[in-house]
Amino acid sequence: MNYYDRLMLEYYRVLNNAWKSEIKDAARLAIQMLSDMPRAEKLNKDAIDRLMGIINTQLGDDFAALVNEPVKAIIDRCVRLGLRDVQVQAPTKTSIGLWGIEDQHLSSTIQKQQLFWIGNHFEADVRQNFADTLTKAIEQGYTKEMLADTLKDQFNDLANRSSHYWQGLAEHTALRIREFGRLQGYRKAKAKYYKLVVILDDRTSDICRALAAQDKVYPLNGAIEVMDNMMALDTRFNSLDDARDYIKALAPWIKDDQIEYDSEMNPVGMSGAHTPFPPFHWKCRTTSSGSARIN
Known part of the structure; x- marks a missing residue:
């Protein structure tokens, strides 16, 4: 461990x-x-x-x-x-x-x-x-x-x-x-980009398999903006429902109907807006890495 x-x-x-x-x-x-x-x-x-x-x-x-x-x-x-x-x-x-x-x-x-x-x-x-x-x-x-x-x-x-x-x-x-x-x-x-590191095994969700298939390089600025906006939530002045709605609007989890499949039903892509960084769903194991293009 x-x-x-x-x-x-x-x-x-x-x-x-x-x-x-x-x-x-x-x-x-x-x-x-x-x-x-x-x-x-x-x-x-x-x-x-x-x-x-x-x-x-x-x-x-x-x-x-x-x-x-x-x-x-x-x-x-x-x-x-x-x-x-x-x-x-x-x-x-x-x-x-x-x-x-x-x-x-x-x-x-x-x-x-x-x-x-x-x-x-x-x-x-x-x-x-x-x-x-x-x-x-x-x-x-x-x-x-x-x-x-x-x-x-x-x-x-x-x-x-x-x-x-x-x-x-x-x-x-x-x-x-x-x-x-x-x-x-x-x-x-002072990094500009990051990538996703997806664990591929029998527990991997189709959501994370689709993200792995895309193999995208993500601009850091967009993720930082989302994180900063999430941190701007002041829980002293928001109800629980309002706070939940605020977070969901900023960084929504990926839904199953957003997954794109090829003709053999392999997950190959993603459509629609979603959180730009992990976790992408409940008990997600995907992480980010800046090692490929840290600068």
Whole structure:
């Protein structure tokens, strides 16, 4: 296992372990609240709102706070790794310099955005399931014991399903952040172009096979412009949906219907707009390289 693989694994473990810890705490506190309710008290909207508040705090704010420092450190290391990749690729006389203010700013901006996405995972992808369960509990007249059992099952299911999600997220974001580090390195090395390095094996997607078949040389300026515009997103003043739409418009993933095939159904090209740098799809393994024409 190389340094990058260990970094991805560490990132996954930080997210997954923290998430499961907060799920355990949320389940304990929610069940305890139900147990502490007076025997004669029935479930009502006020009780449901208090339950939702407990779950929201544990899986939202508390989860984000728990991963804050380790995520920042891992992002910093991913950016540095991307910069080091470029230094290794560059001709002997080319230097990208020391870790400077611009590099620190890039890393800091990525950290803020990444923590925004992570911290909003519950609100965006999980909250509605719990809200539906709690609404159903009132509508169907659940007893406190019935709701407690239902929540236990729901928390257990969420914990079991979360590992795959966090693994994919760690792989995807670590690759993108490393690519940002590379793009920053190409810029510092005054590169003008870069190429794609596609791993060709039985796991390679048709999307990446099509990109490999094109074998294009990409102008660096276009990629830098996209990266800078992505970094300009201020998560303090954007809703989650607006932020997602902004990123998708700037660097959309490639869709299957954009792949062009030859008469033998080999992927040979790509049509339409898409992100100019990896990742090109979920769990993409393609990377960039400036080694062919670094200057």
